[in-house]
C-alpha cells in the first residue's frame with residue numbers, strides 16, 4: 141500500500157553524508173525506499189555510509205569539497221547527468237566555529253557562510269533546473285537553533301545559520317512556482333562528531349549544565365533524520381518556507 145510518508149523511488153542528494161546527521165539521514169532515507177546520493181569529502185567515510193545503507197536501493201557516493209564554490213555548479217550538474225531527476229535534497233554539510241567576536245577574522249565569516257549556506261544555494265540553483273528536477277521535489281537545509289537564539293561565541297556560526305533560515309522564506313516563494321518545497325530544520329544539541337569536539341572544550345560542569353538545559357536531554361541524529369524523512373515525503377506537500385525547530389524543548393523555555 142502506498143504511504144505518503146515513505147520515500148520510495150525518490151532520488152535524494154545528501155551533503156555531509158560522511159558523518160553525523162548527514163550520515164544518519166542517508167541511512168534512514170535508504171531504509172524508507174529512497175535512492176541516496178552521498179556527497180562528502182572523505183571517500184572512506186562515504187563508503188562506510190554506503191555500507192550502512194539499505195542494499196535494495198541505489199546508493200552512490202561522490203567526493204566533493206565546498207571550499208571551492210566556483211566549481212560546484214558544474215560538479216553538481218555532472219552528478220545529476222549521472223543520477224537522473226532529483227526529488228530531494230538534504231544539506232547537512234556544515235562547519236562550526238566558537239570564537240568571541242573580537243577574535244573572529246573576515247575569513248572565519250566567509251568560510252562559515254560559504255560551507256554552511258552558499259554551497260546549498262549553488263546546489264539548489266542547479267538541481268531546481270527543469271532539466272534536473274524531479275516531480276514534487278523537496279529540499280531541507282539543516283540550520284541550527286543558533287538561527288533563533290543567542291549563545292556566547294557563536295556570532296559567525298549563528299549568522300551563517302540565520303542566513304539559511306531567512307533565505308528559505310524568500311526562496312520558497314520562487315521555488316513554489318516550480319512545485320518545489322524548501323524548509324530548514326534547526327536542531328538543538330545532537331551528539332555527533334562536530335558536537336562531541338565542541339563539548340571537549342567544555343568543563344565537566346559546563347557539559348552537565350548544557351545537558352540539563354535541554355528538557356528532553358541531548359538529541360540523537362535520528363531525531364533529525366525522522367523529521368527530514370517527513371519533510372522530503374509527499375506527506376509534506378503543503379509545508380514550505382519554514383524553520384522547524386527540533387531541540388528537546390530548549391526554545392520552549
Ligand SMILES: NC(=O)c1ccc[n+]([C@@H]2O[C@H](COP(=O)([O-])OP(=O)(O)OC[C@H]3O[C@@H](n4cnc5c(N)ncnc54)[C@H](O)[C@@H]3O)[C@@H](O)[C@H]2O)c1
Pocket residue numbers: 155156157158159160161162180181182204205206207232233234235236255256282283284285326327328329330331332333334335
Ligand atoms: N550536532 C549538533 O548538535 C548540531 C546542532 C545544530 C546544527 N547542526 C548542523 O547539522 C549539520 C551536520 O552537523 P553534524 O553535527 O552532523 O557534524 P559533522 O561534523 O558530523 O558533519 C558535518 C559534515 O559536513 C561536512 N563538511 C564540512 N566541511 C565541508 C566542506 N568544505 N565540503 C564538503 N563537506 C563538508 C563534513 O565532511 C561532515 O560530513 C551542520 O550543518 C551543523 O551545523 C548540528
